[in-house]
Amino acid sequence: MKAVITFHSIDDSGSVISFPRGAFRSLIDAVAKSDIQCCDLDLLLDPGTDSGVAITFDDGMESVYSNALPILQEYAMKAHLFLTTGVIGKTNHWPGNPALAPEFKMLDWSQIEACHAGGLFIESHTHLHPDLRNLDRDGYSRECESSDDMIAQKLGRRPRYFAYPYGFNDENTRNFMRNRYRASFTTELRYLKAEDDYAALPRLDSFYLKPAFLHRGLNSPVTRSYLSFRSLLRRLRGTQ
Numbered sequence: 001m002k003a004v005i006t007f008h009s010i011d012d013s014g015s016v017i018s019f020p021r022g023a024f025r026s027l028i029d030a031v032a033k034s035d036i037q038c039c040d041l042d043l044l045l046d047p048g049t050d051s052g053v054a055i056t057f058d059d060g061m062e063s064v065y066s067n068a069l070p071i072l073q074e075y076a077m078k079a080h081l082f083l084t085t086g087v088i089g090k091t092n093h094w095p096g097n098p099a100l101a102p103e104f105k106m107l108d109w110s111q112i113e114a115c116h117a118g119g120l121f122i123e124s125h126t127h128l129h130p131d132l133r134n135l136d137r138d139g140y141s142r143e144c145e146s147s148d149d150m151i152a153q154k155l156g157r158r159p160r161y162f163a164y165p166y167g168f169n170d171e172n173t174r175n176f177m178r179n180r181y182r183a184s185f186t187t188e189l190r191y192l193k194a195e196d197d198y199a200a201l202p203r204l205d206s207f208y209l210k211p212a213f214l215h216r217g218l219n220s221p222v223t224r225s226y227l228s229f230r231s232l233l234r235r236l237r238g239t240q
Contacts, residue, residue, distance in 0.1 A: 001036060001219040002044060002192040004054045004185065004203040006163075009061040010068040015102040019206045021067050023215075027206075028055075030215035032075045040078045040121060041161055045183060045198075053218065055079035056185070056203065058125060058163055059092060061104045065111040069118050081115060082125035082163035082185075085147045088112070094129045109154060116155050124148055124159040124181070131166060132173045140176045161185070167240075174199040188240055189231040191224070 008017035010024050031038050031053060039052045055072070057064050060083045072079055087094050089108040092101070107115070116122050126132070127146035135143070144162070152158040160182045164173065167187025177184040178199035188202035196202070208230050209215070214223050234240035
């Protein structure tokens with residue numbers, strides 16, 4: 001089994017993009033005690049790696065620093081943060097975000113630097129989190145260059161991986177990202193397959209991993225069946 005898990009905020013607010021702190025510790029503890037290694041994306045995507053799970057965070061909510069990082073460090077686990085650079089030190093109300101979306105405080109640079117030093121790889125999630133399908137090639141380039149340059153200047157490391165805002169992608173965006181990053185990630189809900197297109201890799205949304213019984217068997221038939229069913233429902237609703 002190979003999988004990438006997506007988180008946004010680690011907090012107890014109950015929002016649709018929040019994962020409870022206790023559940024996060026439970027999940028990390030279960031992975032640590034399982035025979036599935038928690039690894040970075042380089043290792044996970046290596047053809048020689050037979051099994052593993054990678055932890056990722058989208059957007060850059062402040063709770064990644066305050067609530068997730070201490071737990072990851074306690075278990076000596078690496079993770080990747082797909083950062084929206086245009087809202088650093090602000091809130092997640094970027095242009096185009098629904099007005100009724102829950103508001104979260106975003107990381108500032110001192111917290112991002114602490115995350116980087118503490119074992120999180122800082123990756124690209126664009127500058128202003130647009131639906132890239134509405135932009136042309138110059139628009140993709142501006143969004144990625146702004147994000148990548150800022151991260152490289154601040155942290156001395158250029159992003160190698162990318163996550164599509166909202167998961168939205170099409171043939172044009174995939175072709176562009178294929179030539180820019182080692183791999184790019186969508187919101188398609190499923191495990192990795194050997195034949196996957198590296199410009200459109202799936203992830204497991206943590207929203208569906210809150211029940212504790214799922215933590216103890218990420219590769220079990222029960223968990224696989226449950227996630228397959230949820231994936232089917234998302235496809236039927238047109239949300240995947």
